Amino acid sequence: MEMIVNPPQALSRAKDVDLMQTPKIVARNVNVHYGDKHALKDVSVDIGEKSVTAFIGPSGCGKSTFLRCINRMNDTIPSAKVTGEILIDKDDIYDPSLDVVQLRARVGMVFQKPNPFPKSIFENVAYGPRIHGLAGSKTELEEIVHRSLKRAGLWEEVKDRLGDSGTGLSGGQQQRLCIARAIAVSPEIILMDEPCSALDPIATARIEELIDELRENFTIIIVTHSMQQAARVSQRTAFFHLGVLVEEGTTETIFTNPTERRTQDYITGRFG
Amino acid sequence: MTKAIIGSPETRLRDAVKRRIAARYRAEFRFRLYGMIAIALTALFLLIVLVDILLKGLPAFTVHQFRFDVPVVLADIDPAKAKDPEVLRGADYQALVRDALRSHFPEVKDRVGRRRLDGLISSGASDTLRHQVVADPSLVGKTLSIAALVSADAELYFKGTGTAIDRKPGASTISVSGQEGPVTLSTSGSDFSEWAKAYRQRYAKLGEKLDAEVPSLLVALNGGLVKVNEISAGNISGEVLLPLKSAGDAQAGAWQLVTYLTPESNRRVKDREVAWLEALRAKGIVERSFNWRFFTSGDSREAELAGIRGALVGSALTLLVTLLICLPLGVAAAIYLEEFAPKNRATELIEVNINNLAAVPSIVFGLLGLAVFLNFFGLPRSAPLVGGLVLALLVLPTIIIASRAALKAVPPSIKEAALGVGASHQQAVFHHVLPLAMPGILTGTIIGMAHALGETAPLLMIGMVAFIVAPATSVTDAATVLPVQIYLWSDLPEIGFQAKTAAAIIVLLIFLFVMNGAAIYLRKKFERRW
Numbered sequence: 198m199e200m201i202v203n204p205p206q207a208l209s210r211a212k213d214v215d216l217m218q219t220p221k222i223v224a225r226n227v228n229v230h231y232g233d234k235h236a237l238k239d240v241s242v243d244i245g246e247k248s249v250t251a252f253i254g255p256s257g258c259g260k261s262t263f264l265r266c267i268n269r270m271n272d273t274i275p276s277a278k279v280t281g282e283i284l285i286d287k288d289d290i291y292d293p294s295l296d297v298v299q300l301r302a303r304v305g306m307v308f309q310k311p312n313p314f315p316k317s318i319f320e321n322v323a324y325g326p327r328i329h330g331l332a333g334s335k336t337e338l339e340e341i342v343h344r345s346l347k348r349a350g351l352w353e354e355v356k357d358r359l360g361d362s363g364t365g366l367s368g369g370q371q372q373r374l375c376i377a378r379a380i381a382v383s384p385e386i387i388l389m390d391e392p393c394s395a396l397d398p399i400a401t402a403r404i405e406e407l408i409d410e411l412r413e414n415f416t417i418i419i420v421t422h423s424m425q426q427a428a429r430v431s432q433r434t435a436f437f438h439l440g441v442l443v444e445e446g447t448t449e450t451i452f453t454n455p456t457e458r459r460t461q462d463y464i465t466g467r468f469g
Numbered sequence: 470m471t472k473a474i475i476g477s478p479e480t481r482l483r484d485a486v487k488r489r490i491a492a493r494y495r496a497e498f499r500f501r502l503y504g505m506i507a508i509a510l511t512a513l514f515l516l517i518v519l520v521d522i523l524l525k526g527l528p529a530f531t532v533h534q535f536r537f538d539v540p541v542v543l544a545d546i547d548p549a550k551a552k553d554p555e556v557l558r559g560a561d562y563q564a565l566v567r568d569a570l571r572s573h574f575p576e577v578k579d580r581v582g583r584r585r586l587d588g589l590i591s592s593g594a595s596d597t598l599r600h601q602v603v604a605d606p607s608l609v610g611k612t613l614s615i616a617a618l619v620s621a622d623a624e625l626y627f628k629g630t631g632t633a634i635d636r637k638p639g640a641s642t643i644s645v646s647g648q649e650g651p652v653t654l655s656t657s658g659s660d661f662s663e664w665a666k667a668y669r670q671r672y673a674k675l676g677e678k679l680d681a682e683v684p685s686l687l688v689a690l691n692g693g694l695v696k697v698n699e700i701s702a703g704n705i706s707g708e709v710l711l712p713l714k715s716a717g718d719a720q721a722g723a724w725q726l727v728t729y730l731t732p733e734s735n736r737r738v739k740d741r742e743v744a745w746l747e748a749l750r751a752k753g754i755v756e757r758s759f760n761w762r763f764f765t766s767g768d769s770r771e772a773e774l775a776g777i778r779g780a781l782v783g784s785a786l787t788l789l790v791t792l793l794i795c796l797p798l799g800v801a802a803a804i805y806l807e808e809f810a811p812k813n814r815a816t817e818l819i820e821v822n823i824n825n826l827a828a829v830p831s832i833v834f835g836l837l838g839l840a841v842f843l844n845f846f847g848l849p850r851s852a853p854l855v856g857g858l859v860l861a862l863l864v865l866p867t868i869i870i871a872s873r874a875a876l877k878a879v880p881p882s883i884k885e886a887a888l889g890v891g892a893s894h895q896q897a898v899f900h901h902v903l904p905l906a907m908p909g910i911l912t913g914t915i916i917g918m919a920h921a922l923g924e925t926a927p928l929l930m931i932g933m934v935a936f937i938v939a940p941a942t943s944v945t946d947a948a949t950v951l952p953v954q955i956y957l958w959s960d961l962p963e964i965g966f967q968a969k970t971a972a973a974i975i976v977l978l979i980f981l982f983v984m985n986g987a988a989i990y991l992r993k994k995f996e997r998r999w
Contacts, residue, residue, distance in 0.1 A: 273888065275812050302891035312882035314901060324900070325890035375886070382890055 221246035221386065221416045222267060227281035229262050229271065236262045238440045240281075244433075249408060249417045251427035251448065254437035255463065260420045263437070264388050267418065268304035269297050285386070302329055305379030309391040311371035313363030313378070318355050321363040321374055322346060325382035341381055349377035350407050369400025376407065380415070387411065389419040393426065405430050424464060428452055436460045522978070526971030532760040532773070533627040534616035535590065535749065537569035541602060541609050557603050562595035566617045573752070574745060576649065576712045585742060591618040593774040616756060621772040621965035626738045626746055627755065630964070632731035634747070636689075639724040643690060648713040652695060654688060654705040660726055661686075661700045677701045681734040687744070690724035691715050694744050710744040737964075763972065767938040768954065772965025775958070777973050782940040783853055783933070783948030784922060790857020790944055791864060791921050796914055798861075799868030803910075806869070807876040808898050827866035834863045835930025843931060851932040851947040859927045864917040871913020875906040908995035915988040919981050925952040951977050 220243035229237035237259040244250050252260035262271070269290060271277040283290050290300055302325075313321050322342040325331075332338035342359075346352040351373045355366070363374050372392055379387055389408070393401040408417060408430045421427050427434050428448060435445040436457075444457045455461045462468055542565075567587050571577065577586050594617035601615075602608050625631065641658025664686060669675045672683045678699045679686060686697040693713035699706045733740055749755055766776035810816045838859035842848045848855050879902045887897035928934070934953050941948035949957070951973060958970040 268889070270885065270888065273885070273894075298891050298893050301889060306885075306889035308882060308885060308889070310882060312880075312886045314883065314886060315905065324887070324892075328890075328892055328896055328900075378886070378890055 219246060220244055221285065222418075223282075223284040223287075224263075224266075225282045225284075227263065227266060227279065227283060229259070229266060229280075230278045231274070232276040236440055237266075240442045242435060242442055242445050244416065244418060246416050247412060247414070248433065249412050249419060249431040251431035251434045252418065252420045252437060253422075253424060253427050253434060253463075254443075255468070256422075258437040259440040260435075260437040261390055262440075263442075264390055264418060264420050267386070267388055268301050268306055270301075270306065272297060302382050303384050304386045304388060305382065305384035307372070307375050307379055307387065307389045307392045310395050311368055311375055313366070313371050313374050315362060315364050317360045318346075318363050318366070318374060319359040322377050322381045325378060329382055331382065345377040345381040346374075348380055348411070349373045350403065350410075351377055367400070369396050369403055372396060372400070372404060373407065376404075376411075380411070384415065386416045386418070389417065391420050391422060394422060401426070424452075436463065438463070522971050522974050525968060526973075526975040528628045529763060529968035529972035530760050531628075531757055532762065533619045533624055534756045534758065535570065535594075535619060535754050536614065536616055536756050537566065537754070538612050539565050539569045539598060539615050540612040541565065541598075554603060554606075557606060557609075558599065560599075560602075562599045562602070563592070565598065566590055566595045566615070569617070573749065573754070574711075582741070585739070586745065589620055589623045589742060589745060591620045591773045592771055593769070594618045616758070618762070618773055619755075621963065622737045623742070623746060624773050625964060626743070627750075627757070628968075631738045631743060632729045632736055634743075635728040635730055637726045637728075638722050639688075639690075639719070639726060641721050642718055643688070643724050644718040645690060645695065645713065645716055647709070648693070648716050649709050651706065651708050654695065654697070654707060656705070658721075661697075661705055664726060664728075665700050682732050684731070685729040685733055685740045687727040687729070687740070688724060689727050690719040691717070694727070694748075696740055696744075710741055711748055763969075767940055768936060768949070768957075769938065772961075772963050772969060775966070775969055777951065777954060777976060779937050779940040780949050780951045780954035780973070781976075783856075783937070784950040786853035786941055786944050786948065787856040787860060787928075787933075787950055788918055788922060790854055791860040792914075792918060794858065794861040795864050795868050795917065799865050799914070800872050800910055802865075803869045803872030803876060804898060804903065807873045808894070808902070823866050823869055827870060830926075831863055831924055832926040832930065834859050835927030837862065838927060839930045849945050849947070851935045851937075851949075852945045853933075853941060853948050853950075854944040855931050856928050856933050856948075856950065857944065859931060860921040860924060863924060863927060864921050867917040867920065868910075868914055871917070872906070872910045875909025875913065876902060878909060879905045908991050912988045912992050915984050915991070919984040919988075922950075922980060922984070923952055923977065925956055928953050929956075951980075 222242075222244040224243075225241045227237060227240040228235070240259070240263055252264060254260045265271045266279055266283060267285075267290070269279075271279055279291065285300075285303065288295065314324065316324075319342055322345050323332075323338050326338060326341045332341055343352065346355065351370060354370060355361075355374075363371065366374060372395075376387075376392075393404050396404065405426065408419065411417060419427075419430065431448045433446065434448045434451040436443045436451060436455075436459075438459055444451060444455055444460045446455075451460060452464060455464065567590065570590055571583065571586060574586060577583055596618075598613065598615050598617075601613065619627065639656070639658075639660050641656050641660060643654060643656045643660075646653045665675065668684060675683045679697060686700075687710070688695045688697060688707065691713040692715075693709060694711040695707040695713070696710050697705060697707040729740060729743055738746070746755075762774070763776045764781075765778055766774060767779035769775040806816065806820065838855060842855045842858055843850055848858075883901050883905065884897045887901045888894070892900065928950055933949050934957065935947055935949060936957070937947055937949045955970055955973045955977065958966045958973065
């Protein structure tokens with residue numbers, strides 16, 4: 198077997214294998230249709246708590262679709278139809294009685310392209326806590342903003358210009374601002390949809406470091422096109438192909454000893 | 470050798486390519502040329518229109534007035550009665566102004582002459598005097614310096630549409646038989662025969678008697694003016710228009726041959742009036758000033774008194790009603806259709822029909838307004854309320870389409886970001902999408918309002934085409950709007966209204982330019998790149 202990726206960090210995390218004892222997210226037979234297109238077929242997977250799970254696969258394989266099922270962002274697409282079952286802490290998130298706004302407060306999301314609101318840096322982070330009423334006073338809100346920016350590793354760079362527009366930051370800073378905005382509402386899960394695809398390598402490294410730190414407190418799912426990135430930051434990896442979850446396991450296993458031929462071909466760069 | 474090179478296949482290919490490139494450059498040059506010609510033609514036509522309107526309209530922004538010292542001695546009011554404002558208001562101030570004018574021409578005693586003299590001042594000339602005196606009754610008995618508006622004909626004369634005047638000093642001694650009435654003139658030289666010779670070439674019918682079909686000849690001598698009626702061999706007879714200070718001789722150079730070049734029958738201001746107006750001008754009584762009255766008075770049958778205030782107030786009230794209805798309705802409809810409406814056949818039908826409505830001729834909306842608002846709901850005719858409602862129908866599609874485009878232009882990532890932190894759909898729209906779309910919505914609204922400001926046809930249908938003197942004070946008063954006022958004035962036969970029409974067009978254009986400028990400014994100022 199030809200190995201082009203050698204993930205030393207993943208190897209060092211073999212101890213994390215037992216995190217699947219109490220899965221945070223349980224998906225069973227999830228199917229997604231966009232109109233006539235069957236985008237996701239019978240996906241069943243468990244995702245461990247306070248760990249990083251990477252979704253890899255070629256473009257159009259359904260990994261982003263599945264990610265968007267977890268905070269029900271697919272609801273905003275009128276033609277999308279989701280069937281199956283997704284449980285977060287044993288609660289069915291597609292239960293009609295569940296409030297989707299509550300769900301999205303528990304499941305934060307960071308998008309592919311940095312998308313700060315065209316408002317001040319402070320307002321960007323404060324918006325979530327404000328609409329959820331998380332802060333009782335102005336000082337409390339400032340405290341939340343301060344803490345979130347600090348955890349996103351952005352505080353030192355922006356502390357003197359919180360009133361400046363968020364869109365005036367560099368791409369990497371904008372993405373960290375978006376992460377700060379996501380963690381400001383204290384979610385349990387953070388979904389990241391190719392968060393580094395629009396960033397340069399240095400900004401990417403900062404984000405990856407940050408993901409590694411955030412793992413302490415949050416369950417993170419990251420969709421990525423970069424296998425190196427998956428290897429660097431994740432403990433478990435799921436490989437999607439043509440709407441099917443081909444294989445899921447520890448990152449180490451997936452990268453060194455995949456059971457499926459397709460996984461091996463993709464990882465070694467034979468297609469995709 | 471040369472032949473071999475030319476004939477080689479590669480060379481031929483290269484030549485063919487060169488020719489094609491040359492042809493391509495020529496085609497591109499031609500296309501650019503056509504473009505430039507099109508732009509130049511458009512600019513030329515635009516320039517012609519603007520220059521024409523400006524030339525016609527700008528004179529209407531100035532006005533001529535006679536500066537008189539008027540003693541406020543009201544015949545029917547003694548100072549004791551002057552306390553009563555009703556009496557003061559009803560007094561005949563026009564007579565005071567008339568008397569002031571007559572005092573400059575005491576020789577005019579005949580009825581026809583007096584009436585012609587009175588015709589030089591506007592029927593509204595005493596308005597300011599009346600206001601002054603009513604406001605301050607203590608002025609009764611004092612002498613006031615007032616500016617009396619000249620009549621429409623006199624106004625046109627001062628603006629140069631009367632006649633050109635040619636003055637030539639007399640070369641010989643002239644003597645005159647009297648100071649007033651019909652007189653005979655005699656001269657030692659050939660001034661008159663030379664004059665007759667010069668004009669006989671141009672006017673074949675110029676005989677011994679000078680009539681209204683040929684240029685008028687006058688003689689200015691001894692401080693007065695004589696109009697020549699007949700030039701025969703030994704006899705030059707005429708009539709005194711302005712009395713002479715003395716009869717007797719005037720030396721060469723001390724008198725003038727004056728010619729009013731436009732024949733009397735071709736102008737509204739006759740020789741006698743020209744003489745009076747020129748005399749007043751020479752005395753320094755004629756003042757030229759900015760025509761504030763054009764903006765402060767309502768419509769009038771007298772051209773010199775007519776103003777656009779009524780139309781401006783009517784337009785403002787109508788647009789206010791339109792805006793109040795259009796902006797909330799249009800924006801709400803756009804937000805619902807763009808963000809919340811289920812995408813099904815019914816919404817599609819509504820969308821298609823909104824686009825169709827934007828293309829419906831405006832007169833149809835006028836008919837609709839007539840049938841629904843006037844006949845069915847019984848709202849008052851000619852009122853800004855109904856005009857505003859009709860224009861709101863007209864502008865709504867424009868605003869909805871512009872607002873939807875503005876909402877659509879906000880990148881979905883902003884909405885997703887808001888949804889991602891747990892905002893509800895409505896919060897995402899109202900907190901993030903709508904504020905970002907607002908500049909676009911406002912731009913569309915302003916352009917829609919500018920469209921409504923210039924709209925005439927539907928307002929004709931609901932009766933806003935009335936002759937309204939007093940500006941409307943509420944949205945249910947009868948009123949007219951600026952474009953309808955232009956339409957009304959353009960229809961009037963009096964020459965004085967031509968300049969008023971053009972001036973009102975200038976005002977309308979300025980408003981449209983300002984509104985469109987505001988739209989462009991908003992767009993530039995709040996433009997965002999993502």
